[in-house]
Amino acid sequence: MRAMALIVISMCTALAPAVAAAQDAAELRKQIEQLQKQLDAVTERLRRLEAQPAQPTPAPTTPAGVPPGPGVAAPPPASPPSAMDLARPRQPFSLYQQRGSGQLLFDMGIAGDFVGNITQHNVERAGGGTFPGQENRFFPREVELSLFGQIDPYASAVVRFEAGEETRGAETTVHLAEAYLTLLTLPYGTQARLGQMRNRFGWSNEVHEHDLPWVDRPNVMRNFFGPEGLQEKGMEVTLVPDLPFFIEALAGIFNGDNETAFGRGSLRYPLVTGRLRTFFELGLEHAIQLGMSVGSGYTDEVNRSTILGWEARYKYRPDGWLHPLLTVTGEGLYSFRTVDVGVDLDGDGAIDVVDKRQRNHSGFYVGLEVQPFRRWAGGVRYDWSQYPTTPGWEWAIEPYVSFWPSEFLRFRLAYKYTDRSPQTRDAFNLNDSSARKVDEILFQASFILGAHPAHPF
């Protein structure tokens, strides 16, 4: 019995470390299994993260201190930011992340626009052609360098330099055509544009020469705003309200430098502009844009000048077509202008008093274009216009054909007949010649190098 007890005790003594070792091993195995599980989880997570594309982490509207990115609640952007949100510093982030190092952070493009015209000798002498002083010449009307892109998360900018031959045989001049910034993140559906710009007055005024569907700017726009249209320095604000249909309201304040329409050029007598634009789609194939504009400022003589504008543009594009089959564009202007008129009271040939008179004049154009093929389009434009201050009127008709070898190159050939009323004789009889009836053949070659923004409707 004692021997038995001794055996049991010695076995227990001998087995105790073995049991402890076995327990240690089991514990160790457990730990290893846990570590293995953790490693598997980490490996799986790493694999998923590697498979998962990187996300844009920045969130400009995220309040400071809240790390943006997946899994973090962004504030509902539907509600417009408060004044405090706008004032609070926001995190910068990288733009154009797909671009490599050394590449520009903005786009640039060049548009070249060359025009030529052939007309009668008397028209050339009188300087009464579509391009006054440039009759019977081929010349660079507009070679434009455009730089555009984001300034930062909140604003974009456009800068355009233009070069062109402005008078016969003169050196080509370069000038700043446009330079403006657009504030993109303003609240309540608003946006502001500041700088020097082509005003959004009507449809065609904002369109650059090389993008126009005709060789020349419509007569009414040239007569009332000058050969290059309305370009001003100041600020425009647009509002697109949250409605079930599209409507855009615009208000602007400018110097009023345009000498043809205004000319005072001072913010003490500013040019104030406005525009309402709406758009309807009639099924998938028909679309129409309607708009009304107003510009009211002062002339150099501090007389009030107000111009009202109406615009309509219709397009028919069969479903799946790369281009519209039919485009109809029309604009009308009505000008209310006070002018100083010298009055000779006693008939001695000398002006005795300067009287204020009202000149209410108008004009319009309608253009129709048919594009049955991708490369070819043909159309016609009819113009009728008075002059802002002088009596008389003119009408013109301009059929044309356009050919695009590619999206970036275009040639256009047009014929234009202009007929001016007898009252305009004084205005178009320079050098003892007359330009009352004008026949012109117009030619245009335009190209685009590099980036060019998509064309709006």
Add this chain to the structure above:
Amino acid sequence: MPRTFRTVLVLAFMALWVSAASAADKVRVVATIPDLKALTEEVGGKLVDVEALARGTQNAHELEIRPSLMLKLRRADLLIENGLELDSWADVAVQGANNPNIVRGAPGRVDVSRGIQVLEVPSVRVDRSMGDVHPLGNPHYSLDPGLAPIITQNIVDALARFDTDHRVEFEKNRQAFLARLDEAMARWTRAMEPFKGAKVVVYHPQWIYLLSRFGLSQAATLEDRPGIPASPAHLTRVIRQMKEERIKVIIVEPWNDLKLASRVADEAGAKAVVLASMVGGVKGADSYIGAIDHNVTALVTAMK
């Protein structure tokens, strides 16, 4: 004002208000192309309200910027874009929409090309003499159903960033969609198996992702160069090549000239087949899987 007219006006406003209120609970998403709309709908389910800027029958390279696009974008919480310069026109529409949520760089602007292995990235200096080339590579990756997991993952992350509470549901929807896609993929792979290595001619070079997925190769394009209409000399060369290499199929986009493609196909003894370049491009291609299904079926039928 007649009473009937007044009643109609009041009812119309009430209907608008009710629809606006119900839509307010959902994430308002605008996708630039219908493929991304379809995929967002799959992932977002009832929690999202999705619209597309382009239609399936349009050429997504050069969309006309209508104010109606700006109207769609005006209220968007998220703008999902394809990227790789396919839909860079969206910038102009966004600028006219006056919506700070989706301006470039904002959290609501989502480029789903992240993580995609882009094909046909130019390895030499590119210029327009090569046509309308994409300097960042071929942007038509949504035509490859094998890339849908990456695209939908990007969409889930974007939606979840906006609506954190529903991340699990978005992921669940995604997994359910991917399971259906996997089933379809097995079917498509089986159907295309006999044609592995076959050559096809395409009108515009936008099918490389689909062709690569199923082992086909692009022998030539009907366009002279991308975006440049074909010259007669080029077409003659293509016809000769098709005859020599016994190419049986010309793939045509819904917006391209089917008559021209059919003429070339007739000359070469092949078939011109219109595939859905995007969801909704052809009849029956009304969903993402439906569009790929149509494309695979049409290819198999034409190549038999």
